[in-house]
Every structure is written in structure tokens, then in C-alpha cells.
Amino acid sequence: MGKPRVATTSLAGCFGCHMSFLDIDERILDLIELVDFDRSPIDDIKHISQRCAIGLVEGGCCNEENVHVLYEFRENCDILISFGDCATMGGIPTLRNNIPLKECIDEAYRDGVTVYNPKNIVPQDPEIPLLLDKVYPCHEVVKIDYFLPGCPPSADCLWAALTALLTDKPVELPYELLKYD
């Protein structure tokens, strides 16, 4: 039997959660002894290639593409983890949820101080995904098995959770590792 596979993705997040994951530093060498990576922004596997033991999701859903990726992860991962405030609660991107549409478009593409838009264009193209009406946390879209809070969760928090899951131990995070900032 091969090593368990881990897939990771960033949806409507800032990549800070992934950066925090990389803050495990030297322990990444231990991690690659334990697991193989499947789809992740750190490699060139564009879609999950085999059944994965663990999927780590950063960011909530703000567009249709995010939802498709989240479905792909749910379908192919035994354990799905929302990591970070954006994935677990929507995070800072949800600040847009109460703002009227027209104001947003005008600000970005018409009224901004440096905007040059003589033809009055608004980005709209089959190649760019439509946005959802609001930003949603992941568990409102699919079932999520574990939630790791923090903006971002610390490297130690991620490490503790991952190693517990990979060695079939209960995930018990001490109070100091749980931060909601």
C-alpha cells in the first residue's frame, strides 16, 4: 500500500493559510516521509488523481469555480478539513456580503481614481467564473469533518492536527493552538 495522499487547495482565501502550512519548516521533510501530495498549489497536479486520505481547504466560496473545486475535494477525500477563518467562517471576504452590487462594480471598474475605461467595460467573459451572490464558508456547501480556526491557523496547530489524523490518534488541540484572530 502506498502512503496516504493529501490534497490542498485555496478557494477564496489569501494563501496565508498555505503559507502557514509551509511554516512547519524542516518538518516538511518528515511530512513527505508520511504522505504523498496530490493536487496542491505547490505541485502541478491540476485535479485530484487518486483517492486522498485528507483534503485541506483554505478559503470559502466566492464564485462557481470555488464550488466545483470544493465538490471535487469532498468527493475524493476521506477527511475534509476547513483550515483558517475564511474556510470555516468566510473570513474577511464576507465583508462584501452586505454591499449592493452596483456600488461594487462602479467602484472597481468605473469610478476608481486610476480607472481608464472609455468603453465602459465590465469584466464579463465565458472564461472568468461568475461570482456567487455572497461568500460562503465551506460547510454551507459540503460536509466538513474538521475545522481549524485562525487567520491563519499556526503551523503548530496544522502539524498537530495532521500528524494526529495520519497516525490514527484523536485530534486534541491544546487551548494555546486554537486562536481566532
Next chain:
Amino acid sequence: MTTRKITIEPVSRVEGHGKVTILLDEEGQVSQARLHIVEFRGFERFIQGRPYWEVPVLVQRLCGICPVSHHLAAAKAMDGIVGVDQLTPTAEKMRRLMHYGQTLQSHALHFFHLVSPDLLFGFDADVAIRNVIGVAQKFPDLAVQGVMMRKYGQEIIKATAGKKIHGTGAVPGGINKNLSIAERDGFLKDLDQMLEWSRAALKIAKDYTVEHLETLADFGSFDSNHLSLVREDGAMDLYHGNLRAITKDGDKIFDQVDYQSYYKYIAEEVRSWSYMKFPFISELGPEDGWYRVGPLARVNTCDFIDTPEAESARQEFMALTNGKPNNITMAYHWARMIELLHAVEKIKELLNDSDLQGSDLMVKGERRGESVGLLEAPRGTLFHHYKVDENDQVTMANLIVSTTSNNVPMNLAVEGVAKKYLSGMEITEGLLNHVEVAIRAYDPCLSCATHALGQMPLVVELHDSQGNIVDQRSRG
């Protein structure tokens, strides 16, 4: 006539979300290739109404890769709002240390974790090994160096900002902590090692470029304008300076422009097929005015670098093009490693400065209604511009993030590589990676670049069997 479309989605080993579409005509020739930025979040509008002192902590959530850049650019703008033009030496130097720590970690991350697999294994190596884990297995020493250099940078950020990602160190008018002797000594202990590894990384990037010069000169390369901040004496300065733009030949388009009036010099064009705008130098217009930013642009625009080792590396770099700007896209990597070494030299200079242990952290001034903060983020010039009303609430925000300025250049690089390598070929994964290699040279942070704004229209169209629209609904 288009007969085939190829999509690379998602673009990987870059930060953020993007996709490439390539259209082939019936002869299999590439007729169009584009990099689309597919995410859209929306900071400029939703920070309106937030209190100004919250902004430096809030806006860094644009980007977890270089949060310090946004944290500091916003703090610099907010210094202006609280009427402060000159920080205390301790505050200014703590912020600089944070910024050079950030430059170190970001450049190391990009070079070792994201790009080195392409350089070490080849652009069309097996997907299974063409990543940092493959590097760790084949070249463990090198991988460890990358990891440890990034860690050093992250630890500096933690010591100056309070936290490795999304810290709180810079506040309007100053900083909220100094550097303890114990922290300083911890960093000094490992400094020589960092210098040595930076020199080695620079050598890898330089040798790679020189050895492959013939191929790289024609790999998504093109002439362009270049833009960056430079110090008053023309030196490279990543934290502060005035705007300078030069042509492909090195002639100055403008120089020593006070960035408070940046909006008279730069405009951003909107195009329908990308959420990211396309900036250009106003006086040259959208056709000719686009420019590059980031390490390549900075090494090209500055007159010199004020640290000895990086300066001699710069001279070597410029000698390759007889002192004229270097316009080779893949030379970004070499330029980036010159800056990596420069960052470590700067860190050394700062750590040996006792101002870091000073206790005068904050200044106050007369409130103003509007202010601009700029700095040179790892990926290029970063613009933050705010208006704040008498209730302390933000009423206007305009952000031009580094990667946005490289939008036209990245698209040209994508098109150039696609036309050269894909036309008339049987398309393989390895060939497609060539396109991504060109994008990666810019170290794009698509995460930042998609800050533009919250919601887009969700339009549903109902078509009849002839494809005519019979009904249309939109909501918002």
C-alpha cells in the same frame, strides 16, 4: 478560424488563482493566448466605512504571501492620515527590518519552493517530481537551504510584526514594539549562514541564465518600459523612494516623482476578459505605456545598490546587456536573487544598529484627509491610496497591487511562449508547462491581484434553439 481551445487551469506553483486559454487555428497555429485572472474579492469598496487604524491589519488579508507589503504600504498611507511625515528612527528601522525579512522569505519561497523544479529538472520533466518535494528528494541540501532561508525571514517578521503571517507591528505613526537584545542576537548568530546561502542561490540563478542565454533570450522576452521607486540618490530602496520609469533603452520617462501624485502618472485599463486591470503610464497611453515592475525592473531602473555584494552582482548583471536595461523575462530570477542577497545584507546592517532597541516608537501630527503609501513589494511597486473622513472612517481606497502592473507583460510572455513552442505541435503536458514557466518568472501573486471588488453581476440568459436570447435576468 479557431478550431481548438486548450485550457491550463489552474495555473500552479504560483500564488493565487489564474488560468490560461490558448486558441489554435485549423493548422494548429496559436492564434491567441491569454492569462485570465479568475478571482475577484473586493477590498476597495468594503473597507469603506472601516476605521483607518484597522486598515493596515485588514488589507494584508489580500495576500498571505506578502502580507507585510500590504501591512506596511497601508501603514505608510495612514502615517500621512495622522499627519506624520517622519517616523522615529526606531520605528522606521523596525519597519525596514520587517520589510527586508519579508523580501527574504518571499524571494526564497519563490525560488526554492516554486521555481527551482523547472530549473533543476527541466520544463517538461515528469509531473510527479517537478515540485518542491521532488527537489527535497533529489537535492535535499538545496531544499533545506530554501526552507531555512524562508524560515529566517519569517522569524524576522514575527519579531517585528508579532506574528509570521498577518502581524500587527506597524501602526499609523509608528510601530508597536522594538527588537530585544535577545532577539537581535538570535538573528545575528545565523546571519553568516544566510549570507553564504544567498550567494549560492545567486550563483545558481546567474549560471542558469548565462548557460541558457540563447534559449532564454527568446523565451517570452520582449522590450518594455520599467518602473520602480528609487532613493533620491538613485539607489535601489525597497521601503521608500520616488517613482522612476524608464524605456527599454534606459531613457527616463519620468524621474523622482513624489508618489503622492502617482495618479497623474499611472492609469489602469479595464478589459472584459480578466478581473485584473491593465495599468499603463498615462502620458504614453494604453498601447505603449505598459511597463514591468519587480526585481527585473528594479535592477534595471536603479543607478546602484547600496550594499557591496549585491552591487557587484548588479554590475555583473548589467554588463550582460552592456549597461542597458535587461529585457529577458527569465532574467527575473537572477535579478530576484540579487535582491535576496541585498535583503540579507540590509538585515545585517539593521541588526547592527542600536536604534532598533530604542523606545521612542510613535509620533503624532495634524490629521489629514487623504494620503498615499507606496513601497517596493517583492513582486513590484505597490500603491495604496486612501481618504479618511472626520469620523475616522475610510471613504475611498485605491489599490494597485504589484502583480497588476505586470498584467500586460505576463500576457505577452504567455503569448510569445505559446506561439513559439505550441504552434503546430502535438500538445503535451510538458509543453504546456513552458507557458507556466513564463508566468512564474514574474512571481505573480494572483491572490493580491484579485482584490478589485466584491460582487459581479450574476446574469442568466435563456436562449432559443437558434441561439437568440429570449430572456435575460440579472441580480445583485
